[in-house]
Amino acid sequence: MGSSEVSVIPGLQKEEKAAVERRRLHVLKALKKLRIEADEAPVVAVLGSGGGLRAHIACLGVLSEMKEQGLLDAVTYLAGVSGSTWAISSLYTNDGDMEALEADLKHRFTRQEWDLAKSLQKTIQAARSENYSLTDFWAYMVISKQTRELPESHLSNMKKPVEEGTLPYPIFAAIDNDLQPSWQEARAPETWFEFTPHHAGFPALGAFVSITHFGSKFKKGRLVRTHPERDLTFLRGLWGSALGNTEVIREYIFDQLRNLTLKGLWRRAVANAKSIGHLLFARLLRLQESSQGEHPPPEDEGGEPEHTWLTEMLENWTRTSLEKQEQPHEDPERKGSLSNFMDFVKKTGICASKWEWGTTHNFLYKHKMGSHYVAQTDLELLGSSDPPTSASQSAGITGGIRDKIMSSRKHLHLVDAGLAINTPFPLVLPPTREVHLILSFDFSAGDPFEVCTSPAPSACLPAHLGFLGK
Numbered sequence: 514m515g516s517s518e519v520s521v522i523p524g525l526q527k528e529e530k531a532a533v534e535r536r537r538l539h540v541l542k543a544l545k546k547l548r549i550e551a552d553e554a555p556v557v558a559v560l561g562s563g564g565g566l567r568a569h570i571a572c573l574g575v576l577s578e579m580k581e582q583g584l585l586d587a588v589t590y591l592a593g594v595s596g597s598t599w600a601i602s603s604l605y606t607n608d609g610d611m612e613a614l615e616a617d618l619k620h621r622f623t624r625q626e627w628d629l630a631k632s633l634q635k636t637i638q639a640a641r642s643e644n645y646s647l648t649d650f651w652a653y654m655v656i657s658k659q660t661r662e663l664p665e666s667h668l669s670n671m672k673k674p675v676e677e678g679t680l681p682y683p684i685f686a687a688i689d690n691d692l693q694p695s696w697q698e699a700r701a702p703e704t705w706f707e708f709t710p711h712h713a714g715f716p717a718l719g720a721f722v723s724i725t726h727f728g729s730k731f732k733k734g735r736l737v738r739t740h741p742e743r744d745l746t747f748l749r750g751l752w753g754s755a756l757g758n759t760e761v762i763r764e765y766i767f768d769q770l771r772n773l774t775l776k777g778l779w780r781r782a783v784a785n786a787k788s789i790g791h792l793l794f795a796r797l798l799r800l801q802e803s804s805q806g807e808h809p810p811p812e813d814e815g816g817e818p819e820h821t822w823l824t825e826m827l828e829n830w831t832r833t834s835l836e837k838q839e840q841p842h843e844d845p846e847r848k849g850s851l852s853n854f855m856d857f858v859k860k861t862g863i864c865a866s867k868w869e870w871g872t873t874h875n876f877l878y879k880h881k882m883g884s885h886y887v888a889q890t891d892l893e894l895l896g897s898s899d900p901p902t903s904a905s906q907s908a909g910i911t912g913g914i915r916d917k918i919m920s921s922r923k924h925l926h927l928v929d930a931g932l933a934i935n936t937p938f939p940l941v942l943p944p945t946r947e948v949h950l951i952l953s954f955d956f957s958a959g960d961p962f963e964v965c966t967s968p969a970p971s972a973c974l975p976a977h978l979g980f981l982g983k
Contacts, residue, residue, distance in 0.1 A: 517736040519876055520712070520721045524945050528676075528711040535678035536589050543586035558590035558941040559681070560953040561597025563755060563931035566659050568596030568956035573618065575954050576604055580611045585681070590948065592684040592937040594930045596956065598752040599660055601683055602745055605671040605710075606664060609680050621661035632657050633773065635746070640857035642740075644728070644924070646872040647766065647864045652750020654769060664745040668724045671710040684709055685752055686930035686937040690871060691922065696933050703919075705939045706927055708748065714876070716940060718919070722876045731876040740874075751871055755929035766865050770858055871927035877919050 520526060525533070533556075540554035559579070561572040572593065579585040593601045607614040632653050639649035657663045674680040685708040688696070695701035702717035714721030722731065730738035930937065935957050941948050 517723075517726065519731060519734040519880055520714075521719055521734075521880075523719055526712050526721060529682060529709060532675050532678065532682050532711075533589060535676065536682065537678075539678045540587050540589060543583060546583055547587065554589075555949040556589045556947050557587060557950045557952065558592060558946075558948045559585075559588050560937055560941065560951060561591075561593040561601065562953070562955045562957050563595025563597065563753070563929065563935045564956035564958065565596045565753065567958075569599040569660065570618075571956040572597040572600035572954065573603065573614065576600065577611045577615060580609075588681045588952075590684060590941055590946070591681045592686065592940055593752075594686045594935060594937050595753045595755055597954075598685045599656075599749050601685070602664075602668075602671075602749065605674065605680065605683060606666055606745070609674060625661070627658045627661055628663065631663060635663065637853050637857045639747070640860045641853065644872045644874065645860050645864070646869045646926075647861070648751050648754055648871045648928075649747065650766065650769075650861050650864075651754055651870075652747045655765075656750045656753055657746055660749070664749075666745050667742045668708060668710050668745065668748065669742060675710050682709065684937065684940050685748070686940055687752055687871070687927045688930045688933050689715075690926040690928045690932070692918070693932070702939060702943075704933060705930065706925075707940050708752075716943060716945075718877075720877060720880075726876075728873050729876075730874045732879050734880045751927055751929075753929055754870055755931040763865055763868070766861065770861055770865075773858070869926070871925070873925050873927060875919075875922045875925045878921075878923055880920055 524530070537554040540557075541551065544551050544554070559575075561575070562568060564571070576585060576591075579588070591601050591604075603614055603618075604611075607617070636650055636653040639645055639653065642649075653663070668685075671683065675682055687706045687708065688704050689706055692701065692704040696704040703715055705717065706714065707716055708724065708727070711724055712721040713724050713727040722729075725742045726736060726739070728743050729736055729740045936953060936955070938951075938953070941951060
């Protein structure tokens with residue numbers, strides 16, 4: 514288990530620093546095999562863009578060829594956005610064995626297998642969490658179908674090869690969707706959020722928690738409630754949650770709910786599940802229609818949101834006599850399964866109407882940072898009477914976090930970093946990682962040089978650096 518406190522320090526986290534130092538020995542050996550003489554190991558970062566399943570497959574191809582040519586052993590960091598995170602994480606779940614990875618990939622996509630029952634079970638289980646959002650549905654019901662796998666391992670399981678230096682240090686990108694306006698207006702670096710086998714947090718603020726405690730509840734920098742570490746399936750859904758067309762995705766989610774409601778695997782559990790399914794279908798249609806407008810769903814005369822029909826229906830169902838609900842000798846566990854299923858449908862419908870993604874506890878809630886710490890060299894310390902002008906100025910100011918954006922929010926909403934820019938440049942460009950060379954592979958559908966010519970990556974560069982050919 515990792516530390517139960519929030520870590521706020523300048524520079525690299527100690528676990529990453531130790532892993533990178535150990536990696537240097539392997540890099541020097543790899544360079545020697547390539548007949549490249551070096552007194553010190555350069556820090557090389559390989560980046561993979563987003564692009565869904567296309568990026569997943571293409572990034573695996575890049576990693577495979579780099580491994581074949583002996584180049585991957587000379588890389589210190591692997592960083593990805595969206596679909597590339599699926600490929601990079603697969604490298605570690607297969608312990609760096611590209612032949613095994615490729616064989617498994619071929620097997621999965623040749624047989625076109627997808628375990629709907631298991632995916633639905635995982636989604637229903639996730640819906641019991643207080644922070645359930647569309648990311649859970651997306652991860653277990655959509656991404657798992659695309660990739661034909663449902664990995665139950667965790668990022669913390671990747672520590673061993675990373676700490677031994679046998680594989681590059683992986684960084685998986687996301688962004689804080691609540692801070693998207695700050696990124697669009699001023700390219701604010703605090704928008705970016707990262708995951709590694711050791712930590713999760715805001716690199717621009719130098720604020721992290723142990724990866725095993727990502728999703729747990731913190732207050733004033735202390736762990737107050739522990740939640741299980743999120744599995745890799747969920748994280749892949751979070752990293753790959755970019756939405757090309759909001760209405761198309763919303764329509765898809767409601768269609769999936771209707772299909773599960775009318776033809777769900779649970780319908781054999783009770784005698785009258787079919788009638789309940791048709792009732793849910795009709796109500797979901799109403800909720801879908803209300804969510805397609807620009808305004809929130811209409812309220813009833815009592816002032817309650819329209820989606821309260823779902824809660825009322827569940828309460829009515831609970832009050833109904835067991836004789837009317839059950840067949841004789843019905844398994845009591847099936848009643849619980851039905852209740853959990855209906856709760857899942859209710860929560861997913863509400864999240865779809867609110868368009869809520871990536872909800873997790875904010876580990877910086879009510880947190881006070883140490884005085885005079887600034888994670889980014891271009892940020893200014895504020896005087897006691899100066900109000901902060903951005904979330905980035907909330908880090909390390911005397912008196913702790915003073916920006917309500919960061920310390921007053923109980924929850925974060927983390928989404929695909931491709932919604933900002935389709936590359937993880939902002940995570941490897943800060944001077945703390947001392948990267949000497951970046952190899953960036955773009956698998957997006959558009960112009961592969963758009964990222965380098967746009968102002969977004971340049972905004973993350975120190976003043977003395979720039980892009981070649983810019």
